[in-house]
Amino acid sequence: MTAQRSGCPINLTLETLGDRWSLIVIRDIMFGNRRHFRELHGASDEGIASNILADRLKRLVEADLLSRAEDPSHKQKAIYSLTEKAIQLVPLLVQMGAWGRRHLPVSREMSVRQELLEEGGPALWDAFMDELRTLHLGVPAKGPSVLARLRQAYEEALAEKG
């Protein structure tokens, strides 16, 4: 990434997240709960290259959007978690999804989750963020799982598709 261009909030956000992969990685960790390198590499529909994934993970950890921990069950496994800073991207990602859903040729099964999040409004986003804090920061759970609801809607849409 280039050196700092200006103190404009939109520009700075773009400097941090404005490339084709950073937010895809965050999306997969956030909505797909993928926490290991191999999961992120193999499972995303977009097929990120391993060198780019490695680079993005490194940058995101440096930018304090992800944290990296070792898995006690396996000496080579790394667990990537969202930081609070990344969890606060939820409203931004929802807006991105909302705009894409309205204006771009999205597929049904990839947008049911977005639809739920849009309909739920800020209250649902907050509940989702609390759940992410439980999952990634170890904060005790507060309410029922939003992620489970999203996953269920996605799987139903997949089943309908055939």
Place this chain on the structure above:
Amino acid sequence: MTAQRSGCPINLTLETLGDRWSLIVIRDIMFGNRRHFRELHGASDEGIASNILADRLKRLVEADLLSRAEDPSHKQKAIYSLTEKAIQLVPLLVQMGAWGRRHLPVSREMSVRQELLEEGGPALWDAFMDELRTLHLGVPAKGPSVLARLRQAYEEALAEKG
């Protein structure tokens, strides 16, 4: 830009807008009301190169985010306007600004406008979008100018700064 990767709304939005300059151009047209090539080239704090600006304008017109019209007062002047599709990016840009303001080293004078938009909430965003429709799509005005309010706040912050 690469060929289509997946039907995910977030991914498609990223494919359309996920580079370092597209949203900067839209921001300058939207908040700075810059409508000509030279205005966009010279005035932004980030200093976009003219070839990249030309390329982005072309892509954005092709993506139906901008429209290009000739200026009747000057046969070589082109006027760029936001389309409805681009006007609907307002909530996304506000969220980007909000996140940047909270987590990145923004400057005061570049963030007063964002602050107003955040405080105003969805009602103010709607009023702003209506004003953009008046300015860019020729829809008759509905209410008092949000852009004027934002500009005033920015100029006050600049004056305070010295």
Place this chain on the structure above:
DNA sequence: CCTATCTGCTTGCACTTTGCAACTGGTTGC
């Protein structure tokens, strides 16, 4: 008229980033 300036770009070139495929050194389960 003639010239200086302004218009939206284009060109050439160096540099950086991306994308693909194969590969690495180490770990684990059987």
Place this chain on the structure above:
DNA sequence: GCAACCAGTTGCAAAGTGCAAGCAGATAGG
């Protein structure tokens, strides 16, 4: 001890970015 798995790395070609200079046509002033 061996196959499968782990998080990456390496080499290389292609694409994208950034800078400086330049361009033809249009306009404004004298």
